[in-house]
Amino acid sequence: MAVELYFFQPLGTNSGRVFQALLEKGVAFVEHELKGPDFEHLKPAYLRINPKGQVPTLVHDGQVMPEGMIANEYIDEAFEGPPLRPADPRERWRMRVWQRYAENDLGRSLMMINWNRIVPTFVGDRSEAEVLAVLETVPDPDRRRSWLAAYRQITPAEVIEESHRRAREGAKKVEAHLRQHPWVAGSSFSLADIDLNNFCGFMAMWMPELVNQTDTPAFVAWRAKMEARDSTKAMRARSNFNMATRGGAAIANRPAGKAGAH
Amino acid sequence: MIELYHWEPNAASARVLIALKEKGLQFQSRYLDVLAFEQHAPAYLALNPSGETPVLVRDGEPFNESSYICEYLEEAFPETPLMPKTPLDRWAARAWQKYVDDYLAASVSDLAWAALGSAGLKPPPGSSIDDAVARIPMQERRDAWRGALEDLGEEVLDKARERVRLTVDKIETDLEDRDWLAPGGYSLADIAVYPYMNYLPRIEPELVGKRTAPHTLAWLKRMSERPAVIAAEAMSRTGDAYATAAPGPEHVRWG
Numbered sequence: 353m354a355v356e357l358y359f360f361q362p363l364g365t366n367s368g369r370v371f372q373a374l375l376e377k378g379v380a381f382v383e384h385e386l387k388g389p390d391f392e393h394l395k396p397a398y399l400r401i402n403p404k405g406q407v408p409t410l411v412h413d414g415q416v417m418p419e420g421m422i423a424n425e426y427i428d429e430a431f432e433g434p435p436l437r438p439a440d441p442r443e444r445w446r447m448r449v450w451q452r453y454a455e456n457d458l459g460r461s462l463m464m465i466n467w468n469r470i471v472p473t474f475v476g477d478r479s480e481a482e483v484l485a486v487l488e489t490v491p492d493p494d495r496r497r498s499w500l501a502a503y504r505q506i507t508p509a510e511v512i513e514e515s516h517r518r519a520r521e522g523a524k525k526v527e528a529h530l531r532q533h534p535w536v537a538g539s540s541f542s543l544a545d546i547d548l549n550n551f552c553g554f555m556a557m558w559m560p561e562l563v564n565q566t567d568t569p570a571f572v573a574w575r576a577k578m579e580a581r582d583s584t585k586a587m588r589a590r591s592n593f594n595m596a597t598r599g600g601a602a603i604a605n606r607p608a609g610k611a612g613a614h
Numbered sequence: 615m616i617e618l619y620h621w622e623p624n625a626a627s628a629r630v631l632i633a634l635k636e637k638g639l640q641f642q643s644r645y646l647d648v649l650a651f652e653q654h655a656p657a658y659l660a661l662n663p664s665g666e667t668p669v670l671v672r673d674g675e676p677f678n679e680s681s682y683i684c685e686y687l688e689e690a691f692p693e694t695p696l697m698p699k700t701p702l703d704r705w706a707a708r709a710w711q712k713y714v715d716d717y718l719a720a721s722v723s724d725l726a727w728a729a730l731g732s733a734g735l736k737p738p739p740g741s742s743i744d745d746a747v748a749r750i751p752m753q754e755r756r757d758a759w760r761g762a763l764e765d766l767g768e769e770v771l772d773k774a775r776e777r778v779r780l781t782v783d784k785i786e787t788d789l790e791d792r793d794w795l796a797p798g799g800y801s802l803a804d805i806a807v808y809p810y811m812n813y814l815p816r817i818e819p820e821l822v823g824k825r826t827a828p829h830t831l832a833w834l835k836r837m838s839e840r841p842a843v844i845a846a847e848a849m850s851r852t853g854d855a856y857a858t859a860a861p862g863p864e865h866v867r868w869g
Contacts, residue, residue: 415702422708429701441689442675448682456716460867467868493776494717498868515867517753 355381356411358401360388362593365459366420367408368550371590373424373543375583377433389474391486405491421451424543436546438537447537447544450529454544458522459551461515466558468512471502523555523562523571530570549578616641619658620668621648623846624855625723625862626680627668628809631849633684633802635842637694641670643849648860650736651746665755666863681711684802696805698798707796710803714810716866718781721774722810723862728766729817730859734852754864762861775821778814782827785811789829793836808837813856 357374359367374381386392386407393407402409402418409416410423412430417423428436438444475483483503490496501507526548529536536544556563556575565572578584618634618641620627634641646652646667654665661676662669670677670686677683688697698704737746747763750756785807788795796803812834814822822830837843852858 412702417702417705417709419709419712422705422712425708426701426705429704441686442677444689445677445682445686448685449679452679452682452715456866464868493773493780494866 355379357381358384358409360386360407363587363591365551369546370408370420370423372546372583372587373427375586377427377431379431394489436543438540443538447542450536450544451547454548454551461518464515467502468507527568527571530574617644617671619644621646622855623849625809629680629805630668630683631846632805632842633687635845637691649734654750664752681715696802698801703798707801707803710795711806714806717777718810720862720865721777724774726813726859727762734858758861778821785830
């Protein structure tokens with residue numbers, strides 16, 4: 353019977369999308385908050401549940417399901433409650449294409465820009481040796497390399513610039529799409545709206561030069577609609593981070609001290 | 615009417631071809647020679663601005679991204695189901711599809727391109743390969759082609775081999791006590807993984823061979839004997855879909 357969610361604070365991106373889907377579906381769940389700055393997701397207790405150390409992980413009756421995008425499809429299929437996917441197969445296809453775009457293309461570009469800024473603060477006052485020792489334990493090789501590159505600030509400048517280009521293109525693409533459709537998948541609210549807001553919604557605050565009332569009015573109006581939803585409000589209230597005061601994230605999340613480290 | 619714009623029955627094109635054949639759906643084949651850059655012709659870019667194959671067109675409407683084309687076919691044509699019944703098993707089938715999209719497709723494409731690729735390139739008459747690449751409108755795909763035409767480099771290929779090794783471990787574990795990748799029977803998971811793994815016994819026999827990957831080899835054989843797979847592979851114009859390769863999709867950009 354029990355539904356459990358292991359998630360990161362601040363609630364957003366991958367953790368936020370599953371947290372919000374459970375709220376939208378009206379599924380009661382046990383919260384397991386993992387402290388990213390303490391690298392709790394790399395400690396044995398969590399790796400026993402999810403050996404890859406990915407966050408979030410949905411657990412239902414002991415069955416372990418990482419991968420937020422498809423965990424959300426599971427939530428929609430396994431529980432009673434309002435549908436989170438369109439009934440029309442064509443709109444469902446559009447939902448999934450946009451979920452992938454939000455997460456893997458635009459979202460990863462934003463992540464690349466932001467993690468390169470945040471990681472140095474995120475790791476607090478640990479010594480370099482300490483941090484490298486922890487990062488060496490990231491189980492997935494690609495993820496390990498990304499963390500190391502962000503920590504050492506060696507992501508090539510052209511890769512960061514390409515990410516900025518995709519952010520600029522993305523703002524336009526989202527705007528054009530939301531001028532045609534009230535919701536991302538088309539006629540109804542769906543998992544794609546949850547994903548786009550969790551992975552890219554903060555552009556409105558962090559990249560106001562790209563997402564603003566003048567250049568992207570449909571994007572801004574859709575976001576207001578998303579932020580007004582009960583599930584978004586409940587998630588924001590549960591988050592330890594005020595999205596509007598970016599940079600506060602790293603400070604609010606700093607590890608308690610060296611005692612918290614490995 | 616269903617039309618499918620596709621290349622050789624390998625990689626992403628094969629995923630949709632096999633799904634169509636499994637479901638017994640009639641469709642018009644629109645073959646694009648990717649090594650002759652036919653996927654960058656304006657008429658095709660109007661259907662799919664990224665210039666990637668395949669694209670399925672139903673009653674004039676285009677659908678791209680092979681995982682989601684396959685899910686669309688499953689939902690629009692539920693007869694002959696290709697997804698497991700329970701939500702949990704469906705999660706497992708989707709996890710394999712997502713794994714292919716995020717990791718396996720790009721990694722195997724790197725290895726296959728390095729081993730087989732550029733020899734077959736045919737730039738359009740009167741133009742060079744560089745000209746043909748310069749005309750690709752999407753910067754992402756232009757960069758991918760340029761990257762592939764330069765030497766990918768041993769570091770990239772080693773990362774790809776590392777990913778294949780992890781995949782083989784996963785398949786060998788999954789197939790210890792069953793015949794198909796997702797619990798609940800043959801599914802879109804098998805259809806997603808096969809057209810990539812099927813390259814490897816020939817180009818990376820150390821990684822996918824009798825000693826390292828017995829379950830994987832047995833599963834590839836089971837797949838290749840399915841009538842739908844045989845029918846899809848009979849659509850090859852080169853005669854051997856897994857002897858040719860094109861630059862693959864982009865690797866995950868972060869994490």
